[in-house]
Amino acid sequence: MNKNAFMKRALQLALKGGVKVFPNPQVGCVIVKNGKIISEGYHKFFGDRHAEIHAINNTKENLTNAEMYITLEPCSHFGKTPPCVDEIIKSGIKKVYIGIVDPNPLVKGNGIKKLKNAGIEIETGLLKNDLKKYYSDYIKRFSTKRQRVVLKYAMTVDGKIATVSGDSKWISSEDSRKLVYKLRSQFDGILVGVNTVIKDDPILTSHGEGKNPVKIVLDPELIIPLKRKIFTADSPLVIIHSMDEDNPKIELLRKKGAILLRLEKKNGRINFEDVCKSLKKISIFSLLIEGGGETAWWALKDKVVDELIVFIGPKIIGGIGAVTPVEGEGIKFIKNAFPLKLKSIKRISSDLMLKYKILAD
Amino acid sequence: MNKNAFMKRALQLALKGGVKVFPNPQVGCVIVKNGKIISEGYHKFFGDRHAEIHAINNTKENLTNAEMYITLEPCSHFGKTPPCVDEIIKSGIKKVYIGIVDPNPLVKGNGIKKLKNAGIEIETGLLKNDLKKYYSDYIKRFSTKRQRVVLKYAMTVDGKIATVSGDSKWISSEDSRKLVYKLRSQFDGILVGVNTVIKDDPILTSHGEGKNPVKIVLDPELIIPLKRKIFTADSPLVIIHSMDEDNPKIELLRKKGAILLRLEKKNGRINFEDVCKSLKKISIFSLLIEGGGETAWWALKDKVVDELIVFIGPKIIGGIGAVTPVEGEGIKFIKNAFPLKLKSIKRISSDLMLKYKILAD
Numbered sequence: 001m002n003k004n005a006f007m008k009r010a011l012q013l014a015l016k017g018g019v020k021v022f023p024n025p026q027v028g029c030v031i032v033k034n035g036k037i038i039s040e041g042y043h044k045f046f047g048d049r050h051a052e053i054h055a056i057n058n059t060k061e062n063l064t065n066a067e068m069y070i071t072l073e074p075c076s077h078f079g080k081t082p083p084c085v086d087e088i089i090k091s092g093i094k095k096v097y098i099g100i101v102d103p104n105p106l107v108k109g110n111g112i113k114k115l116k117n118a119g120i121e122i123e124t125g126l127l128k129n130d131l132k133k134y135y136s137d138y139i140k141r142f143s144t145k146r147q148r149v150v151l152k153y154a155m156t157v158d159g160k161i162a163t164v165s166g167d168s169k170w171i172s173s174e175d176s177r178k179l180v181y182k183l184r185s186q187f188d189g190i191l192v193g194v195n196t197v198i199k200d201d202p203i204l205t206s207h208g209e210g211k212n213p214v215k216i217v218l219d220p221e222l223i224i225p226l227k228r229k230i231f232t233a234d235s236p237l238v239i240i241h242s243m244d245e246d247n248p249k250i251e252l253l254r255k256k257g258a259i260l261l262r263l264e265k266k267n268g269r270i271n272f273e274d275v276c277k278s279l280k281k282i283s284i285f286s287l288l289i290e291g292g293g294e295t296a297w298w299a300l301k302d303k304v305v306d307e308l309i310v311f312i313g314p315k316i317i318g319g320i321g322a323v324t325p326v327e328g329e330g331i332k333f334i335k336n337a338f339p340l341k342l343k344s345i346k347r348i349s350s351d352l353m354l355k356y357k358i359l360a361d
Numbered sequence: 362m363n364k365n366a367f368m369k370r371a372l373q374l375a376l377k378g379g380v381k382v383f384p385n386p387q388v389g390c391v392i393v394k395n396g397k398i399i400s401e402g403y404h405k406f407f408g409d410r411h412a413e414i415h416a417i418n419n420t421k422e423n424l425t426n427a428e429m430y431i432t433l434e435p436c437s438h439f440g441k442t443p444p445c446v447d448e449i450i451k452s453g454i455k456k457v458y459i460g461i462v463d464p465n466p467l468v469k470g471n472g473i474k475k476l477k478n479a480g481i482e483i484e485t486g487l488l489k490n491d492l493k494k495y496y497s498d499y500i501k502r503f504s505t506k507r508q509r510v511v512l513k514y515a516m517t518v519d520g521k522i523a524t525v526s527g528d529s530k531w532i533s534s535e536d537s538r539k540l541v542y543k544l545r546s547q548f549d550g551i552l553v554g555v556n557t558v559i560k561d562d563p564i565l566t567s568h569g570e571g572k573n574p575v576k577i578v579l580d581p582e583l584i585i586p587l588k589r590k591i592f593t594a595d596s597p598l599v600i601i602h603s604m605d606e607d608n609p610k611i612e613l614l615r616k617k618g619a620i621l622l623r624l625e626k627k628n629g630r631i632n633f634e635d636v637c638k639s640l641k642k643i644s645i646f647s648l649l650i651e652g653g654g655e656t657a658w659w660a661l662k663d664k665v666v667d668e669l670i671v672f673i674g675p676k677i678i679g680g681i682g683a684v685t686p687v688e689g690e691g692i693k694f695i696k697n698a699f700p701l702k703l704k705s706i707k708r709i710s711s712d713l714m715l716k717y718k719i720l721a722d
Contacts, residue, residue: 157671157701157717159520297679308677310518314701314717316669318658339533340518340675342711350703354713356518356675 006030006037006069007099007126011134013042013051014071020045022214022236023259023282025072025138027051031059031093033066046259050075052084056091064092071099071131076110085114095121099131103142137283146276147285149304151296152183154311158318161293170313176351178209183309185210189238189284191275193295194219203229204290214238214284218295220270222249231256238282242270272302300338305358308340314350367391367398367430368460368487372495374403374412375432381406383575383597384620384643386433386499388412392420392454394427407620411436413445417452425453432460432492437471446475456482460492464503498644507637508646510665512657513544515672519679531674537712539570544670546571550599550645552636554656555580564590565651575599575645579656581631583610592617599643603631633663661699666719669701675711 001009013028021043029051031039038061041054049057052074056063074084074096088096101109101124112122132139154170155161171177184190185206190213196202197217204215212235217224220242230237237258242265243250250260259282263274279287289299299305340356347353374389382404390412392400399422402415410418413435417424435445435457449457457476462485463469473483493500515531532538545551546567551574557563558578565576573596578585581603591598598619603626604611611621620643624635640648650660660666701717708714 155520156698157669157715159516161520300677300679308518312715314703315698316661316701316719317698318661337517337676337678340677340711342675342708342713345706345708345713347703347706350701350717352703352706352715354518354673356711358677 001035001037003069003097003123003126006032007071007097007131009037009040010051010069010071010099011127011130013040014134017043017045019236021048022046023238025135027070027072029055029068029070031055031063031066031068033061033063038066047080047254049081050084053081053087056087062092065094066092067095067097068093069097069099069126072135073098073100073102073107073109073111074115075102075107076114077106079106083111083114085111085118088115089118089120093120095123097126098122098124099126100124100128100135100139103135103139105142137285140285141281141283143280146273146304147188147280147287148306149276149287149289149299150187150307150309151289151299151305152180152309152311153291153296154180154313156313156315156317158316160317161291170315171311171348171351172314173349173351176311176313176348176353179346179348179353180311181205181207181209184213184288187213187286187288189214189216189279189286190288190290191216191218191279191295192290193217193292194224195294196290196292197224197228197230200292201229202290203232203234205234213288214282216240216279216284216287218270218275220265222247222253224253226252226256231258233257238279240270240275240278269298272299272304276304300358307343308354308356308358310354310356312352312354362396362398364430364458364484364487367393368432368458368492370398370401371412371430371432371460372488372491374401375495378404378406380597382409383407384599386496388431388433390416390429390431392416392424392427392429394422394424399427408441408615410442411445414442414448417448423453426455427453428456428458429454430458430460430487433496434459434461434463434468434470434472435476436463436468437475438467440467444472444475446472446479449476450479450481454481456484458487459483459485460487461485461489461496461500464496464500466503498646501646502642502644504641507634507665508549508641508648509667510637510648510650510660511548511668511670512650512660512666513541513670513672514652514657515541515674517674517676517678519677521678531676532672532709532712533675534710534712537672537674537709537714540707540709540714541672542566542568542570545574545649548574548647548649550575550577550640550647551649551651552577552579552640552656553651554578554653555585556655557651557653558585558589558591561653562590563651564593564595566595574649575643577601577640577645577648579631579636581626583608583614585614587613587617592619594618599640601631601636601639630659633660633665637665661719668704669715669717669719671715671717673713673715 010028010030014026017026028042030037039055039059041051043051076083076085205212214236216238218240222241222243239258240261263270339359343355371389371391375387378387389403391398400416400420402412404412437444437446566573575597577599583602583604600619601622624631700720704716
């Protein structure tokens with residue numbers, strides 16, 4: 001076997017991690033001595049040891065003068081586990097072949113530097129194109145461009161807006177609901193506020209109309225109830241919060257499979273710019289916000305929303321104060337209104353799907 | 362001159378009343394003696410004496426054995442003026458040619474009967490077709506079929522609903538506003554609640570895009586301020602109220618040219634079925650309701666609305682609680698929702714005009 005074949009094997013191993021490593025990147029590793037693979041490892045799930053550590057631990061052989069092939073630069077910082085480079089140095093390995101340099105600014109060459117300083121030989125560039133493609137989503141996380149954010153809601157003809165699973169109440173045709181589910185499958189992530197989870201208990205999947213997006217709940221105080229449909233394991237669940245790391249709810253939620261992202265509040269709430277940034281870091285490059293009302297509003301207010309998709313169902317709810325008169329105050333409101341451009345109209349029987357672009361003001 | 366020519370002259374005179382007699386029908390009258398017209402009269406304005414009385418008073422000649430030609434059966438009941446038949450009987454006129462029998466159930470042959478009982482000869486049927494056509498709107502008032510009622514509003518993409526003159530705040534293009542004005546010209550009447558007049562001060566005309574509809578204000582307690590644009594005389598103004606006839610505001614409003622219609626409240630408010638009936642009696646055979654919110658809701662609730670015309674402007678207002686989440690209560694609301702059928706979509710740049718039919722539930 002040649003060098004490329006060893007790296008190819010490392011890549012095969014990486015793939016085994018599947019979605020369970022989310023939001024970490026998949027990583028595979030082989031250790032070669034005298035031209036033969038003597039150990040293998042891969043990152044198995046989020047929170048698990050890294051591929052390199054598995055490979056080092058998976059053999060009892062002396063690794064002095066052995067060579068290591070890793071798909072991604074080994075980490076040099078304390079994350080959920082200690083830095084891998086320290087273990088590599090300790091092991092006696094003399095040369096490390098690295099697939100791609102970790103684009104994460106916390107690593108980005110630091111791992112290589114640390115290994116070199118310890119006298120370990122480094123070679124990069126094996127299967128370069130394959131690996132660049134393989135890690136393209138991971139690389140994209142560290143670009144400066146914000147992901148595409150779309151706000152979606154369904155309402156009646158008199159502007160009553162339901163929450164996520166409530167779509168079926170407003171829009172009338174089966175075809176429209178399929179369209180909503182299909183829409184979800186076109187996004188990396190789908191975000192709702194915790195109140196929607198509490199009151200509406202949505203599943204937030206694409207209901208078989210395509211791939212399931214990552215489910216994201218904005219829950220600053222971690223008030224999410226543990227018995228909710230959203231905890232079913234069709235797709236990863238991310239909970240964004242502001243609580244201290246020692247909050248006992250965090251461990252409970254992790255045990256239920258949730259990924260916890262902590263963000264500091266600014267002016268009493270979590271800012272959507274921060275939400276977007278942290279979601280990009282876990283490869284959410286397109287985000288569908290489905291409400292409820294407050295969540296939708298802060299997303300708009302924080303100017304992260306690019307497009308609006310509005311379903312209008314053929315119903316009128318009415319009620320006094322329901323057909324909201326803005327009247328005298330209209331001008332004040334209008335001054336702060338977000339101007340839109342109508343991009344498309346799709347008619348599905350008596351339902352309507354309208355797409356708008358939010359214009360810069 | 363023959364009989365038809367005399368009736369034709371009466372019709373010519375009737376026309377002179379123009380819109381000033383609204384909501385009364387136009388009526389003309391000539392008195393003939395020895396084959397020559399000796400006097401003429403027509404109903405000049407709402408509240409004025411009737412055509413027959415003018416004709417009787419407009420001559421000093423003795424009317425014994427004279428003949429009278431009237432386009433419409435003379436009244437036999439006390440309205441704003443005493444019954445005309447009494448004056449005709451007193452005058453000595455021996456024969457009355459009547460164009461059409463008054464379709465108003467309060468008269469409908471009673472005038473003829475009273476004249477006959479007094480020994481006056483009656484002939485009907487002159488210019489029958491011309492007069493039936495001339496009085497077709499007046500005749501239609503007494504049919505049982507309710508007029509066509511359309512509810513119109515403009516809202517933002519997040520369901521904020523403005524009042525009438527506020528349309529321009531929500532819809533963005535000049536073409537859309539012209540469409541709204543044109544729409545108004547296609548209706549006999551345009552109705553708003555008094556709060557809309559107070560807060561929004563609309564003119565309620567078609568802004569030169571066609572004929573001006575009759576302006577109708579629903580104002581149970583007569584709280585309408587006297588200095589409002591709606592009092593400009595482009596078209597008749599009707600105020601529907603529930604106050605006693607001796608309320609001093611009534612005279613003030615009449616002086617400003619308003620026509621007052623009194624309706625009893627039922628369950629604390631004026632019912633829209635009654636509104637529609639009383640408006641039909643003044644020849645409002647198509648009615649556009651333009652708000653505000655409460656007025657729109659009661660019209661829907663009273664099931665008089667046939668169609669909905671909704672303009673959607675390319676703006677989003679937002680605000681917490683603005684994107685109204687119905688959430689858990691959705692089902693309850695939906696049960697009472699009015700189902701609609703989407704009839705047409707018209708796109709005007711980034712504005713939308715949607716037409717819906719309200720389905721029977």
